[in-house]
Amino acid sequence: MAKKSIVLLLVLVMLTSVFAGCSAAKSGKTVGVTMPTKSLQRWNEDGANVKAALEAKGYKVDLQYADNKQDVQNTQIENQITQGVDVLVIASIDGGALGGVLEQAKKAKIPVIAYDRLITNTDKCDYYATFDNYGVGKMQGEFIVSELGLDKGEKGPFSMECFGGDPGDNNAGLFNKGAMDVLQQYIDSGVLVVKSAQTKFPDQIAITNWESKGAQDRMDNLLTAYYADENIDVVLSPNDSLAQGIVASLKSAGYGSSSKPFPVLTGQDCDKINVGQIIRGEQSMSIFKDTRDLADQVIVMTNAILAGEEVPTNASYDNGVIEVPSYNCEIKFANKDNWKSLLVDSEYYELADIPDAK
Numbered sequence: 004m005a006k007k008s009i010v011l012l013l014v015l016v017m018l019t020s021v022f023a024g025c026s027a028a029k030s031g032k033t034v035g036v037t038m039p040t041k042s043l044q045r046w047n048e049d050g051a052n053v054k055a056a057l058e059a060k061g062y063k064v065d066l067q068y069a070d071n072k073q074d075v076q077n078t079q080i081e082n083q084i085t086q087g088v089d090v091l092v093i094a095s096i097d098g099g100a101l102g103g104v105l106e107q108a109k110k111a112k113i114p115v116i117a118y119d120r121l122i123t124n125t126d127k128c129d130y131y132a133t134f135d136n137y138g139v140g141k142m143q144g145e146f147i148v149s150e151l152g153l154d155k156g157e158k159g160p161f162s163m164e165c166f167g168g169d170p171g172d173n174n175a176g177l178f179n180k181g182a183m184d185v186l187q188q189y190i191d192s193g194v195l196v197v198k199s200a201q202t203k204f205p206d207q208i209a210i211t212n213w214e215s216k217g218a219q220d221r222m223d224n225l226l227t228a229y230y231a232d233e234n235i236d237v238v239l240s241p242n243d244s245l246a247q248g249i250v251a252s253l254k255s256a257g258y259g260s261s262s263k264p265f266p267v268l269t270g271q272d273c274d275k276i277n278v279g280q281i282i283r284g285e286q287s288m289s290i291f292k293d294t295r296d297l298a299d300q301v302i303v304m305t306n307a308i309l310a311g312e313e314v315p316t317n318a319s320y321d322n323g324v325i326e327v328p329s330y331n332c333e334i335k336f337a338n339k340d341n342w343k344s345l346l347v348d349s350e351y352y353e354l355a356d357i358p359d360a361k
């Protein structure tokens with residue numbers, strides 16, 4: 004009996020050390036991940052997905068959120084460099100304001116992956132994992148065109164107002180360009196009428212930090228100044244946090260009845276609140292960017308970089324200093340007809356998480 008126990012113990016000790024050896028080999032590397040803010044749903048989703056995906060591959064992860072302050076994020080990155088992380092994954096706030104801290108990453112030879120948002124004005128941005136950002140704006144513009152039948156010769160005129168994202172976020176300019184490349188011709192021909200005449204990004208239409216409240220305030224002002232006697236037909240919103248503020252404003256101005264129907268309204272991210280807005284007919288569409296795909300891409304990049312292998316890319320972005328080798332993940336159109344298969348059947352959300360979902 005005693006002999007048996009000793010043998011068993013020995014086997015156990017051996018097994019434990021084999022497993023410990025495995026995880027030590029895998030978890031030897033640490034990835035520093037910095038995200039912009041917890042205040043918008045998508046970054047919570049992103050942070051959790053990236054952390055889980057990296058940990059599942061045996062990496063240690065230091066995940067930080069910066070309350071939308073670039074100086075706070077720079078300090079977090081500095082700390083990660085001091086800790087000696089092996090790779091930095093950064094979703095920036097003001098993509099042009101990381102140059103200084105990235106000089107330190109360069110000296111320490113730590114590879115940098117820009118996450119979702121391009122890091123600009125530096126030669127220390129080694130790779131960029133993102134979605135097709137120009138494609139997002141283009142999809143929104145094309146949706147407006149087909150929803151109004153402009154491609155079938157419908158002449159309107161339809162009233163429209165345009166919103167833009169945070170000026171420090173490189174994506175915001177790409178979303179705007181993608182949409183305006185489709186819509187500008189209809190503004191020029193008078194089929195789409197922007198009564199405020201505010202179409203310039205960022206000067207006239209940007210919303211700082213992508214805040215819903217900022218979008219709500221601007222929409223309130225537009226409705227009071229230009230739409231007191233006439234309903235607005237279309238609102239171009241680049242994302243869902245802005246679309247939340249826009250819907251709040253429209254509701255308080257009495258939209259949502261047969262004499263005052265909600266305008267055509269775009270979005271992006273498929274935030275849970277916005278899927279609820281789509282279900283209730285307050286928002287027309289959103290764009291699903293499956294952040295699990297982006298997390299997977301970060302893993303592929305991290306593994307390849309650390310193994311000294313070629314990093315798979317399918318795009319490149321000019322960051323003002325260099326062409327950054329990049330990977331664009333696929334974007335997907337979402338509306339009232341397909342949200343369930345896109346978001347629930349794919350197990351991205353549970354049905355119970357979405358307001359008013361059945």
Ligand code: BGC
Pocket residue numbers: 043045119120168172174175213242243244271272292
């Ligand atoms: C992201 C969008 C997001 C926005 C606000 C952008 O950089 O690409 O998905 O809606 O930031 O968080």
